[in-house]
Amino acid sequence: MKLFIGNKAYSSWSLRGWLACKLSALPFEEVVVPLYDEAWEKRREGDEFAPSSGKVPILWDGDDVVVWDSLAIVEYLNEKTDGDLFWPTDSAARAMARSMAAEMHSSFAALRREHSMNIRQIYPAVPPSEPVAHDIARIMQLWAQARARYGGDGDFLFGRFGAVDLMFAPVVTRFVTYQLPVARFANAYMRAIIAHPWMQEWIGGAQAEDWVIDRFEVPPQTA
Secondary structure, three states: OOEEOOOOOOOOHHHHHHHHHHHHOOOEEEEEOHHHHHHHHOOOOOOHHHHHHHOEEEEEEEOEEEEHHHHHHHHHHHHHHHOOOOOOOHHHHHHHHHHHHHHHHHOOOOHHHHOOOOOOOOOEEEEEEEHHHHHHHHHHHHHHHHHHHOOOOOOOOOOOOOHHHHHHHHHHHHHHHHHOOOOOOOHHHHHHHHHHHHHHHHHHEEEEHHOHHHHHOOOOOOO
C-alpha cells in the first residue's frame, strides 16, 4: 500500500489516514506531498491524485484499489484486517464509536476554521469564540459519555486505541496548540493521545519539516 499525505505539521486529515494505516499493522509506503507549494496545482492533477481531485490523504492498494477520505480509509482497512482492530467488539459500544467518528468527520466547523492544526506551535491562550466554545462543549460531552460507559481501565475513549481516537487525535493537538479550555477529566485522555508512540512519531516528523505555510501560522486573535 502507498499512502499520500500532506505536511505533518498542518494536515489533520492526513494524520487520521496515517494513524489508520499504523493501526492496521499492514505495511505501507508513506509519501509526503508539500501542500500549496509552487508545484501543488500541477502535482494534484497527476494520475495518483485524480481520484480524490487532488486531496490528501489518498491510499493506493496496488494499482487498482484507491481509497480517499480518512473515514473511508478507516473502513477499508477495517475490512482488510477482518474488523478486529478499529472498532469495539461490543455492538453497543461499536455503534456509539461509529457515531462519534462520523460526527467528528462532519461537524465542528468553527473549531476547524478558527484553529487550524499546527503541531509545531503552542500559542498563548485566548478565550475561544462562541461557536468554538460550543464545539468544545459538544466534544467534551462525547468524550465524557464514551469514557464513562466504555472506557473501563483503558486510557482511550473506548479503552484501547481505536478508530474513534484517531479521528479525534488532531482535535487534541488543536486543544494543545491553542491552549483551549477543556474539562478537567479530558486532560488524562489528551496526555494519552499525545504520548502514544505513533503520535510521537508523527510529531517528530512535523518538527523535522522545513516547510512553512503562512496561512496556518496565524495565532488566535483577542476579541
